[in-house]
Amino acid sequence: MKNSIPSFEVIIPSFGSSFAYASYTEKNNNKSNIWHYHPEIELVYVNGGSGKRQIGSHISYYTDGDLILIGSNLPHCGFTNEQTGNKIETVIQMKPDFLGNDFLDIIEMRKIQNLIKQARVGIAFDNETKRYVGAQIEMMQSQKPFERLLSFLKILNDLAISNDTIFLNADGFSLETQVQDNDKINIIFNFVKDRFYEPITLDEVAKLVSMTVPSFCRFFKKITNKTFTSFVNEYRLVHACKLLAEKPISITEISFESGFNNFSHFNKLFKQHTGKSASQYRNELKNIIK
Numbered sequence: 001m002k003n004s005i006p007s008f009e010v011i012i013p014s015f016g017s018s019f020a021y022a023s024y025t026e027k028n029n030n031k032s033n034i035w036h037y038h039p040e041i042e043l044v045y046v047n048g049g050s051g052k053r054q055i056g057s058h059i060s061y062y063t064d065g066d067l068i069l070i071g072s073n074l075p076h077c078g079f080t081n082e083q084t085g086n087k088i089e090t091v092i093q094m095k096p097d098f099l100g101n102d103f104l105d106i107i108e109m110r111k112i113q114n115l116i117k118q119a120r121v122g123i124a125f126d127n128e129t130k131r132y133v134g135a136q137i138e139m140m141q142s143q144k145p146f147e148r149l150l151s152f153l154k155i156l157n158d159l160a161i162s163n164d165t166i167f168l169n170a171d172g173f174s175l176e177t178q179v180q181d182n183d184k185i186n187i188i189f190n191f192v193k194d195r196f197y198e199p200i201t202l203d204e205v206a207k208l209v210s211m212t213v214p215s216f217c218r219f220f221k222k223i224t225n226k227t228f229t230s231f232v233n234e235y236r237l238v239h240a241c242k243l244l245a246e247k248p249i250s251i252t253e254i255s256f257e258s259g260f261n262n263f264s265h266f267n268k269l270f271k272q273h274t275g276k277s278a279s280q281y282r283n284e285l286k287n288i289i290k
Helices: 107-121 127-142 145-160 179-195 202-208 213-224 228-246 251-257 263-274 278-286
Strands: 020-025 041-047 051-055 058-062 066-070 088-094 123-125 165-167
Touching: 020 127, 041 127, 051 066, 051 228, 058 228, 066 107, 066 127, 088 127, 107 123, 107 145, 107 165, 123 127, 127 145, 179 202, 179 213, 179 228, 202 213, 202 228, 213 228, 228 251, 228 263, 228 278, 251 263, 251 278, 263 278
Parallel strands: none
Antiparallel strands: 020 088, 041 066, 041 088, 051 058, 066 123, 123 165
16 A cells, blocks of 8 residues: 555745745646645635536536645645646645734734635635636736735635535534544545556455454544545546546456446445536546647
């Protein structure tokens, strides 16, 4: 098994700036298989393309680019790889107190302060917010440090008042409370990430973290607000969505490559998860992904 716990990423602010700003063309920020965390809050804009997002216990597939805000110490994988098809990926990372200890307490910053608190569960932004704010984020690349800071404050305010928000983890989800619990859940997440296409039993996963099966089931449900079986199936279904978009292979092959040994069971779960059949999902994607 690889990476028993997520790697800690050290982030250095951009020269002359209080936060880090980096822009990558196409696939040059390939971290999709790296499970990592850092105390910095992270804002990611993926311009175009489609791919998988795994943030905390949330797993989903995005199309037509992505705009995500990730809270402090919330483990996540990268969002682009060789198959994503994005034009540019821009990543902004800042410490929670990068504006100073008291600046967030002033009345003009209350909405941004609330946004940062909400980011603890991960937030995706859709529709007009993704397009409008994404363009602002890319414009920051050519700005000087002071202009960049002002632009960033405006972006945070735009996100704070947006109605296009999708909260990615259950309310109260956190891996920060107990270091021991944090290690256990990350061992489990990595095991699923590396072995989802194989049969996985509750017994073997419980043994990984030195727990009985009943204790493990209670622990996992308490931390993630979902059963372990639901989590594994969700991971497999999102991988199936990715394959439907990226690989010209049969839906039967996709179901088996995603870890489902029973095709009819896959069809049933896929429709429950997406609201449509796998063939309908693939046909609709063709109109989005060019």
